[in-house]
Each structure stands twice: as structure tokens, then as C-alpha cells.
Amino acid sequence: MSRIPLLEDDLSLVNGLSFAFKKWGFSLDVARTLLEAERLWEDGTYDLLVLDVALPDGSGFAFCQKVRQISKVPIIFLTASDEEMNIIMGLDIGGDDYITKPFKLGVLESRINALLRRANDFGAADTELVSNNIRICLLKGQAFKNGELLDLTAAEYRLLCLFMQNPNVVLPRERILEKLWDCEGSFIDSGSLTVYMRRLRMKVEDDPGEPRMLLTVRGMGYKWNVTG
DSSP: OOOOEOOOOOHHHHHHHHHHHHHTTTTEESSOOOHHHHHHHOOOOSEEEEEEETTTTEEHHHHHHHHHHOOOOEEEEEESOOHHHHHHHHHHHTTTTESSSSSOHHHHHHHHHHHHHHHHHOOOOOOEEEEETTETTTTTEEEEETEEEEEOOEEEEEEEHHTTTTTTTTTEEEHHHHHOOOTOOOOOOOHHHHHHHHHHHHHHHHSSOOOOOOOEETTTTTOOOOOO
């Protein structure tokens, strides 16, 4: 059963969609504010997100941007705004589909099923990174060491993904800094990168004092060293 969170503040629409999602065979969690959505995202694992745009405490666009920092989970926007600029913005920041209200339930069901099929068709080779007993599930935004879930911050997760996507390649500090944005949209500086590297080693290395995976290449940068 696919798990889907619905971020929507219109109670009448929530009630109708809750009935429909159950009928379609989906497990639905409802959030009516950004704060509630962030709590759901932190505590659960989801297959697809359905987000309203205009919310009492912010925008569904902001939540989408936060999710996209660490996950490729499919995202559908539901909104009363049919302005072209809003549609373009929603897709440009990482949304996979954009449905304007009012809409037909059958259309929504078809769009959800299409995105779920597309995500499943990627296959494990495209949605997972595996090396050194570390496994990253890209669609879920989770990383595991020897089968145990790693407690990573968003920046640590992005950093680990970057290294595992470039095995045995020396990455200059400048390139790493270009790829890492903090949650406020600001660049991470060189000093912060050193701190993140130390923290990440504490979580993925068996002996952080003698790292075997996250190596420092003096004068050049860092390297994800694939062993075995």
C-alpha cells in the first residue's frame, strides 16, 4: 500500500480526498500546515506527496524545496491558482505534476498512479547508491549502514550522496561547496565543510580517527574510497 501525505488546509476537500484515497487503496496522512507536514516528513516514509500551495503558515513551494534537498519522491501540487508563472515555478523547483482546482477525482487518481509507476520503473539500480556497506535510498531520502538507519542532517545526507555518486574520484572543496546549500538557501563555507566532514565520518566510519572511506587528499579535496 503506497503511503501519501496530503498537505491541504481546506477541511471539506480533505474529507473528500480522505475517502477517495482509501477507496483507491492508498494510506493517507493529512497535514493542514507546513509545520504539521514537516513533522510527518521527519517521522514517516512516503511514496508520493500531494501539496497545496497556499497555506496558513507559508507555501507548499517552500516545503517542496526542502524535500528536494534530500529526496526524489514524486510531488503533485494541488492549487486553485492556474496562473502560468505559478505552474512554471512549481515544476521548476522540483514538482512532478500540477493540478488546478476544481479537478476530477479520476484525473488525480490517474496522475498519482502514473507517477508511482514511473518511480517504481526506475529500479533499484537507479534509486539506490551502495558501497562500503552504506546504502542510500534516493526516493526515500534515507541512508543505512549495515542495515541500520543513519541519523543524518540534510547537509550530511547531501554530502554523502555527492561522494557516493562519485566513487574513487577526488572532489575539490570548491566543487563540494557549490553543491551544498544549507536549508536557508545560503552557501556553506569552507569552515563549515570541515565540520560536516568530521560529523559525517563519525557516523559512517568504523574508526573516525583512521578513516577508510571518507579520505582527505591533501591540497586537492576529498574522496569516497570504495573498499572491497
